[in-house]
Amino acid sequence: MPLRPPSPVPPMTVDVVLPCLDEAGALPRVLERIPSGWRALVVDNGSTDGSAAIASGLGATVVHEPRRGFGAACHAGLRAATAELVCFCDCDGSLDPGLLAGLVRRVADGEADLVLGRRRPTGRGAWPLHARAGNYALSRMLHTRTGLRLRDLGPMRAARRAELLGLGLTDRRSGYPLEMVVRAADAGWRITEQDVPYRPRTGKSKVTGTWRGTWQAVGDMRSVLNAPAPAEGAVR
Template identity: 85%
Template sequence: RQVTDGEADLALGRRRPQGRGAWPLHARAGNLALSRMLRTRTGVQLRDLGPMRAARREVLLSLGLTDRRSGYPLEMVVRAADAGWRIAESDVPYLPRTGKSKVTGTWLGTWQAVADMRAVLGGAVAR
């Protein structure tokens, strides 16, 4: 709603776990660390780099996002912040998964996500 109402250029959903096992502890810890690094890099006060987001298509395409793996959500926020976008966050209910995560469900997935996000924060061109 924040985007359609003109209050924000990019809106992110802050996950609020509903029920046991909705968001594993290691994933929460990683998200907390990433949120702090993002805040240091951009000044944007986000508490969650969650998967739920909204933006207008035309302006989103103008960001020139290139990452096609785990760095994509982070790249979107970093480039939006660098472009001076108004970024907002709203609480959304987060339920337990029905399947296994490709990212936080395996060591390889977690390692790839860390590498992708490190490249984005370091300013490297993502894959």
């Protein structure tokens, strides 16, 4: 029996949050890969290389978030989003936003509440040893805390906007992606992964480019794991 082709993504509105700090070199390629009909929300987190102007010139909606921090940029994008479904993706060229359609399909079809892109490195230097070690340590801690067996806590993900806001996320640093998963698990969400290619990024990493940066991020995320869940229905 021939394989059935994948079903098209249902006609729902989708916003893609792209946290951005000095990504002028990668933005054109990233934005051209956003699925047709979706809105790109480039959240400029204090770039000095003209990233905001480039994004605007290429048709993206630019959100300015002066408070530095990966979580601050992500959450500013989430609050600025208006679509039913929201995706997150790095805009450094390491991940292909076109693959978000597969993640969105699983949420829209009711298969899952939160879908994460499991990074599978495809080029030399795409995922340095120290970054993999940090990710592995966090995955183990996450399993201890929630029982979830996830192999990656990467930045590519998709979920429904209203439900994400309802999680009451408060971290504004590197712990934001992990906090999203922990709070979703606490709320009983169905969380799953889908493999995505992971390529060497354009430019220098601001977070996990060194052992020191990686373990600072791990420290942020360990604090998330030790924090109590927010009051039910909190929205920030």
